[in-house]
Amino acid sequence: MLHLDQIQSVFEEIDYKLNEPLKGYTYTKVGGPADVLFFPKNKFELAKIVHYANKQDIPWMVLGNASNIIVRDKGIRGFVIMFDKLNAVTVNGYTIEAEAGANLIQTTRVALYHSLTGFEFACGIPGSIGGAVYMNAGAYGGEVSNILVSAQLLTKEGEVITVEGRDMKFGYRHSMVQDTGAIVISAKFALKPGTYEIIKQEMDRLTHLRELKQPLEYPSCGSVFKRPVGHFAGQLIMEAGLKGRRIGGVEVSEKHAGFMINVADGTASDYEALIxxxxxxxxxxxxxxxxxxxxxxxx
Ligand SMILES: Cc1cc2nc3c(=O)[nH]c(=O)nc-3n(C[C@H](O)[C@H](O)[C@H](O)COP(=O)(O)OP(=O)(O)OC[C@H]3O[C@@H](n4cnc5c(N)ncnc54)[C@H](O)[C@@H]3O)c2cc1C
Structure with a gap:
């Protein structure tokens, strides 16, 4: 059971907000409040939150950059954990280690700064490292599974373990984290030495392609649908005459029919109805x- 009056005494040293609207955090700019929104500063604080929630039977979930989720309008009961304060990125030779809350795009820029190649594909994916591992995020022929050496996870039972990339059961937008309910604490990526100018050119090229094709000027959650085998979701949506179709404040993008954009103070209900x-x-x-x-x- 969640007793809000106990939260302050139990989590004195941990940053949190009560009844915090999530629309300020989500890429879609929709979402009601979280009962308690936590920002742990290290894995010990994270473990304490999860341990307490499990013991007290309080539902909990984690969010990364909230770029691939729609939070419903009445919000989330229990604990929501975000990793904004667990975001260190360190470079060791050709390896980059990043904490779950590190911004994926910023991490690709760290790789560029160190003239390391292999991370260019992710230079426009607006997730966190944790969300990218969870989703096996990918674009333009690359995906997280190609470069992940290992991930440090907090299991549902509260144990910190390290899992090798080959054991992550990666598939299309899938990793074993989705099956086990573990939390990604950090991830290690193996890159290769490259040439700064060539890496930058590739990142600029991919950024340009995104700007041409995607409605980045509006709130959205990226591609709403998975790519059906042998087809493109955007193409099928366009062929069904749905470009520009609008429910409430949410619209099928004219620029890329695979995206749904929040054009006029839309709600999660609008998103669900349009989907x-x-x-x-x-x-x-x-x-x-x-x-x-x-x-x-x-x-
Ligand atoms: C404009 C735009 C463009 C996009 N382009 C792409 C693209 O090209 N390729 C692509 O793959 N995706 C793309 N996306 C989708 C999204 O950015 C990715 O799926 C990204 O990996 C999600 O990361 P996140 O941190 O935002 O996760 P969230 O949206 O916060 O969460 C997604 C899921 O991951 C889980 N999760 C998050 N952090 C953790 C953690 N530390 N441990 C365990 N579980 C966790 C959450 O519980 C949730 O179930 C795009 C989105 C937008 C808005």
Missing amino acids: AHVIETVEQNSGIRLEREVRIIGE
């Missing part, structure tokens, strides 16, 4: 049932 409408209409039109990539959480 359901798109899935149904695309299936009627093409026979293909789109599968969501973005996660929908909360009440």
Whole structure:
């Protein structure tokens, strides 16, 4: 049971906010409040929060940069943990180690600064390191699984373990973290020595491609749907005549039909209704049932 009056005495040294609206943290700019939103500064604080929640039977979940989730309008009961304060990035030879809350885009810039190649594919993915490992984030032919050496995890039972990249059961936008419910604490990536100018050119090229194709000027959660085998979700949505279709304040992007943008103070309910409408209409039109990539959480 969650007794808010106990939180202060139990978590004196840990930063948290009570009843904190999540729309200020999510890329979609929608989402109701978290009962308690924690910002642990190290893995010991993280373990303490999880341990307490488990013991008291309080539901908890972690969020990275909230770039691949939709939080429902009534928010999230229990504890939400964010990693903004666990964000160190260290370089050791050709290896980069980054804590869960490190910004993925910033981490690719650290690689560039050290003339290390292999991370260019991620230079425009607005997630955190933890979220990127969880999702096996990828773009333009690269993905996290190609460069991950190992990840440090906090298991659901509260144990800190290190898992080798080859044991992470990576698949398309999938890792074993999704099956086990563990928390990514940090990740180690193996890169190769490269040439600063060439790495920068590639990152500039990929950034330019994104700016051309994606509606980055609006709040969104990136591609809403997984790529169906042999097809592109955006293409199927376009062929179903859904470009520009709007429910409430949320719209299927004219620029990239795989994106849904929050154009006018939209809500999570608008997102959910539009997603359901798109899935149904695309299936009627093409026979293909789109599968969501973005996660929908909360009440
Ligand atoms: C404009 C835009 C462009 C995008 N382009 C791409 C792209 O090219 N390729 C791509 O793959 N994705 C893309 N995305 C989606 C998103 O950025 C990625 O999926 C990213 O990896 C999500 O990371 P996050 O930290 O934001 O995770 P969140 O959205 O915060 O969370 C996603 C899931 O990860 C879990 N999670 C987060 N942190 C941890 C942790 N430390 N331990 C355990 N679980 C955790 C959460 O519980 C949740 O279930 C895009 C999104 C946007 C808005």
